[in-house]
Amino acid sequence: MFEFEITDLRMGFYDEYDATAELLGWLLTDVRDRVIDTRLDAPFLHEYLQAATQRPRSSTSPSGI
Numbered sequence: 001m002f003e004f005e006i007t008d009l010r011m012g013f014y015d016e017y018d019a020t021a022e023l024l025g026w027l028l029t030d031v032r033d034r035v036i037d038t039r040l041d042a043p044f045l046h047e048y049l050q051a052a053t054q055r056p057r058s059s060t061s062p063s064g065i
Contacts, residue, residue: 025049
C-alpha cells in the first residue's frame with residue numbers, strides 16, 4: 001500500500017499488468033478489516049470498482065439476450 005494512487009494498482013516487473021479491479025475488490029472486501037488505510041474510505045471507490053469490473057456486452061450476441 002505504498003502507491004499514492006489507489007485506483008491505479010499494477011503488477012509485473014515493469015508494471016505491465018493493470019490489477020486495479022482485482023486488487024481493489026480484494027482490499028475493499030476480504031481484507032478491509034485488516035488494512036488501515038484512509039484511502040480505502042473514499043466514497044467513490046465502490047463506484048469505481050463496479051465500473052472497472054463490468055464487462056462490455058459482446059457485439060456478436062443478439063439484442064435482447
